[in-house]
Amino acid sequence: MTTLGAPATAEIIPERERLSQTPRRLLHSFAAPRHSRYSASTIMTSYCKELHLKDYDIIGFDLDGTLLRYDLTNMSALIYDVLKRYLVENKGYSATLLELPMDLDFLQKGLFLDGPRGNILKLSSEAQILRATHGTRQLSDQEIVAIYGPERQWAITTSFYKDPLSTWNGAASEQMRSLLDYFDMPSALVFAQAVDVVDKQSGSQPEEYEVWRDLQAGLMHIFSRDHFSNDTSLYFKGMREDTPKYVLCTDSCVLEWLSALRKSGKKLFLLTGSNIDFANLTATQALGKDWREYFDFVVTYAKKPGFFTIQRPFLQVDVRELKELAHTELPQDAGVLKPGEIYSQGNWHQLHAALAKLLNKETAQAKALYFGDNIIQDVYTPVKHRDFDAVAIAEELLMQEKNYPYFAELDSQLWGSYFAVGCQPTLWSNFISNFAQICVPSMKELALLEPAQRIVCTNPYGFSPKLPKELEAVNPTSCWQGGTGSGQ
Numbered sequence: 031m032t033t034l035g036a037p038a039t040a041e042i043i044p045e046r047e048r049l050s051q052t053p054r055r056l057l058h059s060f061a062a063p064r065h066s067r068y069s070a071s072t073i074m075t076s077y078c079k080e081l082h083l084k085d086y087d088i089i090g091f092d093l094d095g096t097l098l099r100y101d102l103t104n105m106s107a108l109i110y111d112v113l114k115r116y117l118v119e120n121k122g123y124s125a126t127l128l129e130l131p132m133d134l135d136f137l138q139k140g141l142f143l144d145g146p147r148g149n150i151l152k153l154s155s156e157a158q159i160l161r162a163t164h165g166t167r168q169l170s171d172q173e174i175v176a177i178y179g180p181e182r183q184w185a186i187t188t189s190f191y192k193d194p195l196s197t198w199n200g201a202a203s204e205q206m207r208s209l210l211d212y213f214d215m216p217s218a219l220v221f222a223q224a225v226d227v228v229d230k231q232s233g234s235q236p237e238e239y240e241v242w243r244d245l246q247a248g249l250m251h252i253f254s255r256d257h258f259s260n261d262t263s264l265y266f267k268g269m270r271e272d273t274p275k276y277v278l279c280t281d282s283c284v285l286e287w288l289s290a291l292r293k294s295g296k297k298l299f300l301l302t303g304s305n306i307d308f309a310n311l312t313a314t315q316a317l318g319k320d321w322r323e324y325f326d327f328v329v330t331y332a333k334k335p336g337f338f339t340i341q342r343p344f345l346q347v348d349v350r351e352l353k354e355l356a357h358t359e360l361p362q363d364a365g366v367l368k369p370g371e372i373y374s375q376g377n378w379h380q381l382h383a384a385l386a387k388l389l390n391k392e393t394a395q396a397k398a399l400y401f402g403d404n405i406i407q408d409v410y411t412p413v414k415h416r417d418f419d420a421v422a423i424a425e426e427l428l429m430q431e432k433n434y435p436y437f438a439e440l441d442s443q444l445w446g447s448y449f450a451v452g453c454q455p456t457l458w459s460n461f462i463s464n465f466a467q468i469c470v471p472s473m474k475e476l477a478l479l480e481p482a483q484r485i486v487c488t489n490p491y492g493f494s495p496k497l498p499k500e501l502e503a504v505n506p507t508s509c510w511q512g513g514t515g516s517g518q
Contacts (some may be wrong), residue, residue: 079492081421081467081485088385088398089291091325093302093309095211095403096423097473098316099278102212102436107132108276109252110216112264116248117224123244127227134438136166136219138445139426140405140458142187143207143218145242147177148225148235150218151184152445155460157191158182160451161444164235165225168444191457194406195335195415207242210404212425213253215439221245255305255331270311277315280473285317287477288324294481297385299327301337301400303407306330306372307352326388327381328372330354334404335411337378338418344376364393378416401473405461413465422462424448427471427498447500455504463491470494 083089091097110132117123142151149169152161159182162169169177178184186206190197197203209218224241257263258270269276292298302309309330313321322328329337329344331354336342343359344367354374360366364383367373386396394417402408403423412418426448428434429441440448449459462469468485469492470476479485489497 078490079468079487083291083296083399083481085397086296086399086419087389087391087396088297088299088382090299090301090398090400091473092400092402092404092408092423093300093304093313094213095425096401096408097284097300098280098312099425099472100212101276101278102425102439105212105276106134106137106216106439108268109213109265110220112252112268113216113220113245113248114223115264116251117220117244120251121244121247123224124227124231127223130223130226133166133219135442135444136222137215137439138218138442138448139209139212139215139440140448140456141209141218141445142190143209143221143242144184145205145207146238148221148228148239148241149177150222151187152451153187153191153457154451155455155457157188157457158454159184159187160454160456161446163222163444165229166219166222167226194410195339198335204243207246208406210406217245217249220248255308258305258307266308269308273311273315277312280316281477284473284477285324287473287481290481292324292326296481297388298325299329299381299385300325301329301332301334301381303332303334304330306347306349306354306374310352322370322372326369326385327367329374329376329381330372331374333375334407335415337376338411338416341377341379342375344380345374347372347374378412378418399467405458405465410461410465419467420465421476422466422469422492423472424458424462424469425471427469427493430496430499447498449498450500450504453504455501459491459501462493466492468492468494 094100114127114130118125118127138152140152142153143149144151148164150163151159154160159174159178162174162177164173174182184206186197186202189202190206190208194208197206197208207214207217209215221241224245225239228239228241229235251257252263252265254263258266261267288298300313304312317324330347333342341362343362346355346358346360347353348355349372360373362380364380364387367380367384369388382396382398383393385398386393389396397419398417399419399421400408400412401421401423403425405422409420409422413420425436426440429437446452447456449456468487475495476485485494487494491497491501493501
């Protein structure tokens, strides 16, 4: 998930500091072949994708949304309320914003904010705008075309589709925000309702909205790691006061599975964007007080996606005080990383070498797999920019179960399915099919299997245990009837 305990701002990834990319070949996709994708450990036929954990020496895990899950009802409400209060108390928005109800049907992961226009967008597999709102008001097809042109594309989101990291910093990040995970999800509703308040107060739409900049400041405030322990962030305060209200206990079968992987000779690491204090709070609640013992290395405040593309130094962590130690940058050498320790920041190149050293293998021979829920930070980036494979976690797949408790938060009639709208797959279905080995609803899905068991999908796009019902009638090639221009 998004970095927590850190400013929620775009990370600058200088092109000169990016490491070389590994060429890959496109296989099954819901869209035109703009990306390349290949993995020797995925057996592709016209019928299925397969994943076999025996092919990997190293297995890594994201924490939030992967090894631990959140109570989406309580978590969404907390973030929603805290962000609204920030806008009213710190940015001067009308107190009427606080009186507006939380419309759960407006929530969905994977939306895009068009900051200057005050619009929220949902994109197809080829970056056409499928649905959109201005504030909370849904835009008609005619309005979408009038704003974004007959191709129904915005140049910035089209750039994101072609290369998400190209929009991660700079001018694009000041205009557009991609809501990649459940921490981001309430932001769309707060943004939309704030736009409504601005429109009502002014009597007309301004030439350019400031709401996104104000909301971005709010996200930076509530998620800043400097605000974890001093009650400055009402989000962290709420989390500390009643952690079980927000963090679910991870199923014991997942913990047993992690132990079995290590006993089988795999080297495991935990890589999270959360700062050490927040990571310890949530991991202790979900995994137990001895959570560190499941991993050979733990890396906190990892600053993904840059962790995979930049050779940023590791810093030491004071595990008693639960803080990163300033001015403790470690040399860029595999030997300085010690198993069983917690580190902060860092880079994949050095961690990979350290893990390979434990295996007595050359780095290039130590194959790695990573599990994560953030499709860009945890799946696209390590696969596209590193010699890595990844498994995507999409909790939306759990909605196929009758007793899933968070239908209200994830089953949006306004936006349609996370995976497809009508006959058109979404951008996220496309990224998953292009870059993930497989996509599963939770870690429990894998933990119920033996570590040596091969996982075979029943569809060529990697969704397991089955294809989402919304994609069953979708043709792999786009059925979109619009054009393919570059947008406005």
